[in-house]
Amino acid sequence: MSLASLPLPLRFALRELRAGIRGFGIFLACLALGVMAIAGVDAISSALSDGLRSQGRVINGGDIEFTLVGREASPEELAFIGKQGRLSIAASTRAMARTPDGQTALVEIKAVDPAYPLLGAVEFGQGRALSATIGSQGSRADAAADAALFARLGLQPGATVTIGNLTVTLADRLIGEPDKIAGGISFGPRLMITLDALRESGLIQPGSLIRWRYRLVLPPDVSPDAVRQRANQAFPQAGWEVRTRDDASPELRRGIERFTMFITLVGLTALLVGGVGVANAVRAFVERQRDSIATLKTLGAGANLVTGIYLTQTLLLAALGIVIGLAAGAALPFILAYGFADYLPLPITPVLNPAGLALAALYGLLTALAFSLLPLGRARDISVSALFRDAIAPTRRWPAPIVLILAGLAVAALVALALFFAADRKVALVYVASALGAFVLLRVVASLLMALARRLPRPHSTPLRLAVTNIHRPGAATPSVVLSLGLGLCLLVALTLVDGNIRHQLSAAIPDKAPSFFFVDIRRADAPRFDAFLKQAAPQATSERVPMLRGRIVSVKDVPAEKIKPPPNIAWVLSGDRGVTFTDAVPAGSRVVEGQWWAPDYAGPPLVSLEQEVAHGLGLAVGDDITVNVLGRNITAKVGALRKLEWQNFGINFVLVYSPNTFKGAPVTDIATLTFPHGADDAVELGLLKQVADAFPMVTAVRIKDALQSFADLAGQLAMAIRAAAAIALVASILVLAGALAAGQSSRLYDAVILKVLGATRGRILFAFILEYGLLGLATGLFGVVAGTACAWLIVTYLMNFSFTFLAGPAFGAAFGALALTILFGLAGTWRILRQKPATHLRSL
Known part of the structure; x- marks a missing residue:
């Protein structure tokens, strides 16, 4: 196809591009960065989700898993499960490991058949086989443990520890488990035994918190969903949680979805x-093309044609x-898979995701339209004479209604997509x-700043007078600087304070109480x-x-739990089992x-109180039924009362609290x-830990500082990923800031030359x-x-339902960084101008 056969706006646009893309470097970089962030996050999320699906059988430990908490499967249930396919049984619990010299450590026991x-x-x-590594004979057993346990207790393979009534020889280090991901957060090192x-060991007692897993590899022609349906029909009150290979880790999947959404929003920022x-780039482009636009209009080109050419x-x-952003974003999961796979805790299967790439491209296109239509619309409606006068007296008027409508539609489409x-x-x-x-506030701040500078009394200091005048002069970079730097700084301060508050809650505020x-x-x-x-x-x-006790919600107002669609922040209540208790008094905290608490001697139908x-x-609501x-x-x-809980005190809080008569005669542990x-130092806590382990070997002690450290480590990993995504937004802010200040260098050059001539x-x-x-x-920093x-x-x-603490250091540190960046980028171009001789530029002014 020849150039002459193309539509006139496209033909003119291609001819203009032959001269290069000078002035559009920031334009390209900003779009590429934003699109790369959105496309990359979606691609990594898809790769992780595909990895979970492709490795679902291995992660799940089989095609289907039946999980019971606090009890083993009955002989009838076990017989039914065993007939469906090849069966493996595993149990997991927590216990205290004690060394001969009195050291103790919490371990996550995994017992396998x-x-x-x-x-x-x-x-x-x-490198030995499982059967050659772990085994048992009476009260003695061989086990494998994570390297963390050896390091924590200062042991080597061959050392012995005591767990409950069991003497355990740590035969080898445990390097990897195929189903480890499905186990969730661990509060101690893994110990694998038979x-x-x-x-x-004596750890199995009525009501003990032991999780029993029954896994099956099914025949090729048998569907996991069909087995689940038959099992639930045969044993409707079994209370087991059933997971299939297609959803091996629903908590992890939901976590990936929520994390992806958050990072996508950061990328959208x-x-x-x-x-x-x-x-800024389009506005500067229109300014550079002022003479060309005026010439085209003089030769009879209509406003729509002019706008069409430059649009x-x-x-x-x-x-x-x-395209640059899509290519970079699509490459990210491949880079992770082939360069960092050994460091990732999750399986990753990198593939191209056309839907995600199309969505990122649409975000980029709508952003380009939303932000370029208004400056382009100005060129559409300004008269030829006004275009020639713009260098001295810029015309201020709103674009035509059609331009405002199109820009508004682009913004509305962005909002709808998000x-x-x-x-x-x-x-x-x-x-x-x-x-x-x-956006609105920043534009108001810029306008107020310019208005304030315009109305201030004229300072006696010449440099200060020039500075104040430059803030409100025609064509000042104030709106661009405030918008670009303000958005990036707002994001930085927000993420810094959120991260700081999470760490403060976990490491400072919570442990005090x-x-x-x-x-x-x-x-x-x-x-x-024990008391x-x-x-x-x-x-x-x-x-x-x-x-x-442990219980799982199976229905709410006679609606099965799997058919309930609660808000995302409540969905955790229906995922798996929850702790439940009973008492005749309102629990502490x-x-x-809403409603009323039951009497101490209540003996009627079961009542429950929920958060x-x-x-x-x-x-x-009060009076409704819930089945657990x-x-x-x-x-x-029946729901008798609703409560508010103080989750932050880390005390014993239960979502479900029952009237005592509900579980009369049930096997219960405390x-x-x-x-x-006022807290206790490590020596006191570790000493008490040893005494409890010696006096009550069957009791599991969880030290809060260790649990908080596990959460803090996880929060730190998430915060690192969030900061990496936020860095892209900050880089975009810096690019925009540099571009906005660079766009004003021509006026700075004019000022510097005139001022030098005047002495x-x-x-x-x-x-x-x-x-x-x-x-x-x-x-802008403030x-x-x-x-x-x-x-x-x-x-x-x-x-997050935390109490908020203002962290002045990080917040004002970010503000100081904004101040330094503005001065640095502003002076970067100015210093070059100040070194030049006035005579060279006077000839062209």
Whole structure:
């Protein structure tokens, strides 16, 4: 196809591009960065999800898994499961490992049968087979353990530890388990033993918190869903959780979805920040083409043709930036898979995801349209004479209504995309409202700053007078600087404060009022002796003990749990089993907000109290029924009261609290906490840990500091990924800032030449520019701190339900960085101008 056969706007646009893309470097970089962030996050998410699906059988340990908590499968249930395919049984629990010299450590026990693993392979340090590594004979057993246990206790393979009534020889280091991902967060190192060894340990007691897993590899012609359906029909009150190979780790899948959504919103922020750069580049492009536009209009070109030519050229360049971003984003999962696969905790299967790439491209295209239509619309409606006067007296008027409508439609489409494809519409709506609000506020801040500078009394200091005048002069870079730097700084401050508050809650605020220990699996017969022991061993501490069972919600108001679609922040209640308790008094840390608590001697039908937010998320009110399976029995209870809980005190909090008569005669173990009034140092806690392990070997002690460290490590890994994504937005902000300041260099050159001719020294001119950039950076930095703090407060308070703490150091550190960046980029070009001789430029002015 020849160039002459193309539509006239496209033909003119291609001819213009022959001269190169000068001035569009920031334009291309901003679009490419934003599109890369969105496409890359989606590609990595798809690769992780595909990895989970492709490795679903291995992660799940088979085609289907039946999980029971607190009880083993009955002979009838076991017989039914065993007939469906090749069976393997595993059990997991926590216990205390004790060395001969008195050291203790919490371990995550995994007890397996000879058929384990049905799929994949277990890896040991010495490369031996599973049957040659672990085994048992009476009260003695051989085991394999994570390297962390050897390091924590200072042991080597061949050392012995005691677990319950079992003497365990640590035969080898455990390197890898094929089904480890499905196990969730661990609070201690893994210890792998045989099922026979676990039975000899004495840890299996009625009501003990042991998770029993029954895994099957099915014949090729048998569907896991069909087996699940038959099992639930044959044993409707079994209370087991069933997972298939297609959904081996639903918690992990949901975590990936939520994390992807959050990072996508951060990437969209980078794209929106880049949109300011797009607008700046298009505005500068229109200014450079002023003579060409005037000539075209003089020769009879209509406003629509002129706009079409330059809109086509803008879209062609946008397409180039989008393609670059798509290529970089699509390559990210392949780079991770082939360069960092050994360091990733999840399987990753990199593939091209056309739908995700198309979505990222659409985001980029709509951003380019939304931010380029207004500056292009100005060229459409300004008269020829006004175009020639623009260099001296810019014309201020709104674009034509059609341009405003098209720009508004592009913004509306961006908002619709963000909401429609969000995993959590509530979070996405908060983000959209915050982003639009930030744009409006930043534009208002820029206008107020210019208006204030215009109305200030004329300073006596010449450099200060020049600085103030440059802030509100025609064509000033103030709006662009405030928008670009303000958005990026707002994001930086918000993420910094959210990250800081999470760490503060986990490492500072919570431990001051949290218990030092949780004690699990206290047998009811041992409970009085255990209370007396704690009172004697730690007389200055307070303890609390309550009964606990595990139960799974199976229906709400006669609606099966699997058919309920709760809000994302409540979905965890229906995923797996929950701790339940019973008491005749309102638990500590709770207060009744709806309904009434039952009487101490209540003997009627079962009643239950739920946490208020959870109840409302499930559509429950006082008087409604909820059915929970506990120890293989479906128990239906009426909601008697709703409570508010103090989750942050890390005390014993239960979503479900029943009237005592509900579980009369059920096998129950207790859970207890121990709290020192003002905390305790490590030596006291470790000493008490040893005493408990010696006196009550069957009781599991969870040290809160260790549990918090596990959560802090996980939060740190997530924060690192979030900061990496936020860095893209910050890079976009820096690019836009540099572009906005560079666009004003022609006027800076004019000022510097005239001032030099009038006798100004290089130092005074430089000082004036430093004051100008410093005032802009300071105003924008203060706004970024205020707006970012407000966003962080909303996220921490309403989405995370934490108390918010303002961290002045990180917040004002970011503001100082904004000030330094503005001055640095502003002076980068100015210094070059100040070194040049006036005569060279006077000839062209």
